[in-house]
Amino acid sequence: MEISVILAHPYPESFNHAIYQTILDTLKKNGHQVHAHNLYEEEFNPLLEGSELATGQTSDVMVLKHRQEIKTAQGIIIIHPNWWGQPPAILKGWTDRVLRSGVAYEFEEGDDGSGVPEGLLVAKAAIVFNTSNTPEEREKQVFGDPLEKIWKDCVFDFCGIKNFHRKMFRVVASSTPKERILWLEEVQKIVNQYFPKK
Numbered sequence: 001m002e003i004s005v006i007l008a009h010p011y012p013e014s015f016n017h018a019i020y021q022t023i024l025d026t027l028k029k030n031g032h033q034v035h036a037h038n039l040y041e042e043e044f045n046p047l048l049e050g051s052e053l054a055t056g057q058t059s060d061v062m063v064l065k066h067r068q069e070i071k072t073a074q075g076i077i078i079i080h081p082n083w084w085g086q087p088p089a090i091l092k093g094w095t096d097r098v099l100r101s102g103v104a105y106e107f108e109e110g111d112d113g114s115g116v117p118e119g120l121l122v123a124k125a126a127i128v129f130n131t132s133n134t135p136e137e138r139e140k141q142v143f144g145d146p147l148e149k150i151w152k153d154c155v156f157d158f159c160g161i162k163n164f165h166r167k168m169f170r171v172v173a174s175s176t177p178k179e180r181i182l183w184l185e186e187v188q189k190i191v192n193q194y195f196p197k198k
Contacts, residue, residue: 001124001195003027003075004035008091015172015180019079019129022184026191031198035069039090046093056100066098075195076123076161078151082132082139082168085146095155104159119160125194126151126161129187132170139170165190 005023009016020038027034037044044062052058070076080087087095101107105117128151132139139145148166156164167190169175169183 008080
């Protein structure tokens with residue numbers, strides 16, 4: 001299978017990077033074709049151009065490459081920290097510029113954009129791995145777990161992907177090396193479940 005893996009974390013020594021590397025190793029071991037993207041390392045430009053907003057057209061070669069890959073990807077995996085209940089700005093910009101009308105979804109002819117679109121992504125499954133320093137009880141009671149709503153409903157369901165899984169690892173700041181090893185083993189299990197050996 002052709003799998004797109006998107007990492008959004010600026011610090012190379014972060015646990016997000018460890019998750020990313022575990023995913024890449026597992027997918028390659030399982031015989032999948034992997035499109036690996038570390039957005040910060042690639043210096044992905046998250047700023048939507050003015051004309052791009054209206055037409056969807058851009059001359060940004062990297063954006064065009066991401067759009068082409070996401071259209072044909074049979075699986076999508078995204079890794080990012082929970083910052084203010086949201087993805088990092090670079091990843092928000094990636095969704096703005098890559099998951100465009102005509103790429104990830106499409107409205108019926110004549111629809112002004114207020115209707116319900118048809119999702120165009122063909123991926124059989126999407127997985128999001130998050131890290132957080134907020135305890136689970138506080139996340140749900142105080143904040144309502146906004147990342148679940150963003151990725152499950154606002155992004156992937158909107159773009160036609162119903163088979164969705166999200167896993168949050170917490171509390172990273174106080175985690176032990178042993179806990180992190182166990183978490184990475186869990187990452188491997190989840191990837192194997194959704195994208196097993198060919």
